[in-house]
Each structure stands twice: as structure tokens, then as C-alpha cells.
Amino acid sequence: MADCLFCKIVNREIPASIVYEDERILAFNDINPQAPTHVLVVPKAHIATLNDVSSQDDQIVGELVRRAAAIAKTRGISAGGFRTVFNTNREAGQTVFHIHLHLLGGRAMEWPPG
Ligand code: 5GP
Ligand code: ZN
Numbered sequence: 001m002a003d004c005l006f007c008k009i010v011n012r013e014i015p016a017s018i019v020y021e022d023e024r025i026l027a028f029n030d031i032n033p034q035a036p037t038h039v040l041v042v043p044k045a046h047i048a049t050l051n052d053v054s055s056q057d058d059q060i061v062g063e064l065v066r067r068a069a070a071i072a073k074t075r076g077i078s079a080g081g082f083r084t085v086f087n088t089n090r091e092a093g094q095t096v097f098h099i100h101l102h103l104l105g106g107r108a109m110e111w112p113p114g
Contacts, residue, residue, distance in 0.1 A: 010044045016029070042064075042099065064099075077105035
């Protein structure tokens with residue numbers, strides 16, 4: 001989609017530090033990391049928010065989650081623990097309207113989140 005930051009990263013119009021790619025998924029390091037590991041896992045196809053996910057997207061959403069866990073394993077943070085987050089819309093702090101699963105780890109985290 002034109003004017004979508006993460007579509008531009010998917011299309012290599014904007015550079016990113018890519019950590020994983022396949023036909024349907026791209027994962028890259030967050031530009032403003034909030035933890036030693038902070039990776040964004042995104043579908044290559046544009047979906048604006050979780051509110052726009054349909055049953056047709058069940059496969060890709062499952063792949064995003066499983067890929068985040070696989071990346072956590074490669075980073076050595078599986079056993080210690082990690083956090084996965086989808087922010088949706090304004091009150092959750094969503095700033096890029098192309099769904100992305102945050103994978104955060106490598107430090108202790110608190111709950112509830114701010
Ligand atoms: P949100 O607030 O929408 O859940 O998360 C958006 C994330 O995208 C933020 O953590 C932010 O640091 C990250 N981000 C924003 N612009 C860029 C960029 O150009 N490149 C990368 N790699 N991450 C970005
Ligand atoms: Zn997009």
C-alpha cells in the first residue's frame with residue numbers, strides 16, 4: 001500500500017536490519033529498541049490493524065506468532081522469557097498502521113505495561 005512505512009520496508013524502498021524473510025513474512029530490528037531484542041514481525045501483505053484481520057488471515061497470524069517464538073529461540077531468550085505484543089489503534093499506542101508483532105526480550109519486564 002502506498003505511503004505505508006512497513007510496506008516500503010517490505011518492498012526495500014526503505015532500509016531495515018532484516019533478521020528473517022520468507023514468502024509471506026519479514027522480520028526486522030525495531031529502529032528504537034525497547035529491549036536488547038526488539039524485533040518486528042510483519043506480514044508482507046498489508047493489513048492495517050488487528051481489527052482488519054479476518055478468518056482468511058488465520059494462517060498468516062499463526063505464522064507471525066510462530067516466527068516470533070522461533071526468533072526468540074535463536075536469540076537464546078526462549079527459556080528466560082520474552083514478550084509479544086500487537087498494539088491496536090490509538091489508546092494502545094499504535095503508530096504504524098500495518099500490523100506488526102513486537103518481539104521483546106533480553107531483560108526482565110514488568111506487568112501491567114504502561
Ligand atoms: P507501534 O507503536 O505501531 O506498535 O510500533 C511501531 C514500531 O515501529 C515502533 O516500535 C517504532 O520504533 C518502529 N519504527 C518506526 N519507524 C521505523 C523504521 O523506519 N524502521 C524500523 N525498523 N522501525 C521503525
Ligand atoms: Zn503496509
